[in-house]
Amino acid sequence: MKTDGGTAAAKRRAGERAATAVEDDFVVGLGTGSTAAYAIDAIGAAVADGLDVRGIPTSFQSRQRALEAGIALTSLDAVDRVDLAIDGADQVVDDPGADAHGALIKGGGGAHAREKLVDATAERFVVVVDPSKLTARFDRSVPVEVLPDAYTVVADRVRDLEGEPTLRSAKHKDGPVVTDNGNLVLDCEFDPIDDPGHLAATLSGIPGVVEHGLFVDLADTIYVGLEDGVDVREY
Numbered sequence: 001m002k003t004d005g006g007t008a009a010a011k012r013r014a015g016e017r018a019a020t021a022v023e024d025d026f027v028v029g030l031g032t033g034s035t036a037a038y039a040i041d042a043i044g045a046a047v048a049d050g051l052d053v054r055g056i057p058t059s060f061q062s063r064q065r066a067l068e069a070g071i072a073l074t075s076l077d078a079v080d081r082v083d084l085a086i087d088g089a090d091q092v093v094d095d096p097g098a099d100a101h102g103a104l105i106k107g108g109g110g111a112h113a114r115e116k117l118v119d120a121t122a123e124r125f126v127v128v129v130d131p132s133k134l135t136a137r138f139d140r141s142v143p144v145e146v147l148p149d150a151y152t153v154v155a156d157r158v159r160d161l162e163g164e165p166t167l168r169s170a171k172h173k174d175g176p177v178v179t180d181n182g183n184l185v186l187d188c189e190f191d192p193i194d195d196p197g198h199l200a201a202t203l204s205g206i207p208g209v210v211e212h213g214l215f216v217d218l219a220d221t222i223y224v225g226l227e228d229g230v231d232v233r234e235y
Helices: 004-019 034-048 060-069 112-121 148-160 196-204
Strands: 027-030 054-057 084-087 091-093 125-129 142-146 163-167 184-190 209-212 221-226 229-234
Touching (some): 004 084, 004 125, 004 221, 027 060, 027 112, 034 084, 034 125, 054 060, 084 112, 112 142, 148 163, 196 209
Parallel strands (some): 027 054, 125 221
Antiparallel strands (some): 142 184, 163 184
């Protein structure tokens, strides 16, 4: 069993390896979460050594991390391309025999709407994880960002799909979590998720849904940090 220190080292290896894919003059999508943070720090170190890049943050958290690392920031409407996006994942289907191989669940930090926009826009999307995020089949809830006025309606539609929605509550204040976009998050349990692609399309079609955390057919490469290196998986 991994210790917390071992997991942190694996995350660092994955993030730092992904950062080596960043080249001079790149526009880079900067993901959210603890593993993506290592990539941001590594890119910042390369910038200090002369690398010329611009970053597009996917959350307030990644924006602050990038500023601290000395990375120049931009936005999607100010560029004509995104060369590379680096982001973490809460779970990755790791089964070459499965149709969903390489599919992700994201949104544990509530940033999945902006993450998906940037990740899907990038010419190449790489995912950084430690082995604890790999699974043969999704077994965690799917975050669904919803308009505040729509959350009860969306919750009813999720129940119609045999899911169990829970409004995400804030930890350090009374009330729900509010995303950077000013919306709410429903964590939706589906048991099982036999066809992530179909579920993703169905959730996207519900009025009031801003975005959901199923990332299907988006990842190009996954960097899995290990105790003694990094496993690179191409899709």
